[in-house]
Amino acid sequence: MTTKRVFVITGPTGSGKTTVSHYLKDHYQIPQVITHTTRAPRDGEVDGQDYYFETPASFATKHYLEHVTYSGNQYGSSREGLAAAWEKSPLISIVLDTAGAITYARELGEQAVVVYLEVPNQGALVERLTKRGDHPARIKKRVASQEYQRDQELPAGLVGHATPLVNDDWQVTRQKLDALIKQYQSVNGPAN
Numbered sequence: 001m002t003t004k005r006v007f008v009i010t011g012p013t014g015s016g017k018t019t020v021s022h023y024l025k026d027h028y029q030i031p032q033v034i035t036h037t038t039r040a041p042r043d044g045e046v047d048g049q050d051y052y053f054e055t056p057a058s059f060a061t062k063h064y065l066e067h068v069t070y071s072g073n074q075y076g077s078s079r080e081g082l083a084a085a086w087e088k089s090p091l092i093s094i095v096l097d098t099a100g101a102i103t104y105a106r107e108l109g110e111q112a113v114v115v116y117l118e119v120p121n122q123g124a125l126v127e128r129l130t131k132r133g134d135h136p137a138r139i140k141k142r143v144a145s146q147e148y149q150r151d152q153e154l155p156a157g158l159v160g161h162a163t164p165l166v167n168d169d170w171q172v173t174r175q176k177l178d179a180l181i182k183q184y185q186s187v188n189g190p191a192n
């Protein structure tokens with residue numbers, strides 16, 4: 001039996017976290033833990049699929065393993081969400097900001113496999129967000145947020161816990177992800 005792990009996908013906005021988690025789902029049947037947020041849905045986002053979209057009042061009624069404020073909105077993930085995903089598969093993924101990733105590394109130890117995505121330059125990030133269809137005013141607010149600035153660099157709390165992965169050429173990223181997943185599909189995970 002494969003050991004239970006959660007791939008924690010973190011990195012700045014636009015670095016490709018959602019793209020990576022969809023790839024893991026589509027190619028490896030790795031389910032994604034759906035988290036809760038008070039931010040408004042973007043075009044095409046579906047409640048219960050991309051996020052559980054909450055009001056501030058409904059957000060406050062949930063029991064979180066960790067929760068953060070990011071660019072003025074609240075986000076949180078629960079132990080129940082992890083357990084529900086592990087019911088489906090021993091390998092699961094979750095998309096978190098770096099503060100959440102640090103909590104997971106601390107709380108779950110080796111069960112949390114943290115991948116920190118980065119993009120070669122900020123211009124490329126903004127271009128990707130524009131292409132994604134984000135409203136220019138929203139991009140401006142996001143880029144100006146303290147959390148966005150903070151997530152541009154691998155935080156000290158993740159050094160030694162996270163695998164940095166430059167997401168520039170998608171084909172290269174894919175190969176690196178394939179190699180990573182292969183290591184964890186065995187019984188005990190990679191030899192250290």
Ligand SMILES: Nc1nc2c(ncn2[C@@H]2O[C@H](COP(=O)(O)OP(=O)(O)O)[C@@H](O)[C@H]2O)c(=O)[nH]1
Nearest residue numbers: 013014035036068070075076077095096097100
């Ligand atoms: N700590 C934490 N971060 C979360 C959670 N859900 C989403 N995030 C992070 O919140 C940040 C903002 O997410 P989002 O508004 O979807 O913007 P995106 O980064 O442009 O996709 C991203 O870094 C997400 O990874 C959560 O439950 N906990």
Ligand SMILES: Nc1ncnc2c1ncn2[C@@H]1O[C@H](COP(=O)(O)OP(=O)(O)O)[C@@H](O)[C@H]1O
Nearest residue numbers: 013014015016017018019128132167168169170
């Ligand atoms: N390697 C890549 N090269 C070019 N564009 C990419 C790459 N990876 C992701 N993207 C695109 O960049 C945008 C932001 O990616 P997304 O996965 O939404 O990032 P995040 O979830 O980290 O905010 C999306 O439009 C996505 O299709």
